[in-house]
Amino acid sequence: MIMKKILILFIAAFAAASCLNGGSFKQSYTADITFEFTNDVYSQAFKDSIYVMSTTDEAFYYGSYPVFFYQKQLNGTFQGGLLLSYLKGEANGELTKEEAANDAYRVHATTGATGSKTYAVFHDNPVKDMMPKHSVEFGYKGLGTFSPYGCYVNNSTLVARKIKEHFQDGDKLVLKAIGTTASGAKTETSITLAEYSEAKDTVMYSWTAFQLSALGAVDYIDFEIESTCPDVPGYVCIDGLLAGVAIEY
Numbered sequence: 001m002i003m004k005k006i007l008i009l010f011i012a013a014f015a016a017a018s019c020l021n022g023g024s025f026k027q028s029y030t031a032d033i034t035f036e037f038t039n040d041v042y043s044q045a046f047k048d049s050i051y052v053m054s055t056t057d058e059a060f061y062y063g064s065y066p067v068f069f070y071q072k073q074l075n076g077t078f079q080g081g082l083l084l085s086y087l088k089g090e091a092n093g094e095l096t097k098e099e100a101a102n103d104a105y106r107v108h109a110t111t112g113a114t115g116s117k118t119y120a121v122f123h124d125n126p127v128k129d130m131m132p133k134h135s136v137e138f139g140y141k142g143l144g145t146f147s148p149y150g151c152y153v154n155n156s157t158l159v160a161r162k163i164k165e166h167f168q169d170g171d172k173l174v175l176k177a178i179g180t181t182a183s184g185a186k187t188e189t190s191i192t193l194a195e196y197s198e199a200k201d202t203v204m205y206s207w208t209a210f211q212l213s214a215l216g217a218v219d220y221i222d223f224e225i226e227s228t229c230p231d232v233p234g235y236v237c238i239d240g241l242l243a244g245v246a247i248e249y
Contacts, residue, residue: 154237
């Protein structure tokens with residue numbers, strides 16, 4: 001498979017209400033971020049690939065949204081944070097296909113969330129210098145609010161394999177979302193991606209809603225993956241980020 005390096009510029013549909021009043025500008029809308037290509041030519045040309053950004057700009061964004069997604073590169077190679085993927089895996093927990101080189105970035109499902117073609121993959125590199133400062137940033141800090149509602153998450157195929165091979169009694173895999181305001185105030189929420197014990201043996205094998213409303217209005221979102229098993233790497237697939245955006249100046 002070919003790793004494509006491009007700066008993704010998306011323009012997605014959104015519901016907006018805006019007005020000019022006494023020289024001020026006000027706009028509020030719901031950002032529905034699906035990581036989809038708007039041009040089907042791209043979706044055909046780049047299918048079955050993963051995408052990292054231009055080495056001169058380690059953020060990608062949707063043209064209509066003041067929301068940026070970040071990654072860290074070293075010598076042009078992706079190290080941590082978020083990238084985009086078109087790779088698809090198997091459904092219902094099946095792991096019959098032969099292991100492939102890019103399974104870390106392959107969702108363990110046959111489509112993106114809600115049938116979408118493209119989705120994001122977050123890699124939590126244990127070497128913190130290989131991580132971006134933030135995962136997600138609101139670009140209009142001081143001029144408005146960014147209030148995440150939720151997103152969909154799922155395990156990657158590599159993570160599903162490693163859980164099956166290495167999880168023992170008491171092991172657990174958790175995704176945390178940490179919201180931070182420009183002043184430094186923090187909020188946090190989490191979702192369990194896998195858990196194994198005598199009483200419970202659960203692994204996320206389908207796109208699952210991750211509620212983010214507990215974060216409130218934030219300027220940054222940072223994802224972190226916590227695993228009790230060092231043999232299970234820190235990857236998770238993310239799609240369908242929904243947030244309320246309000247801008248005034």
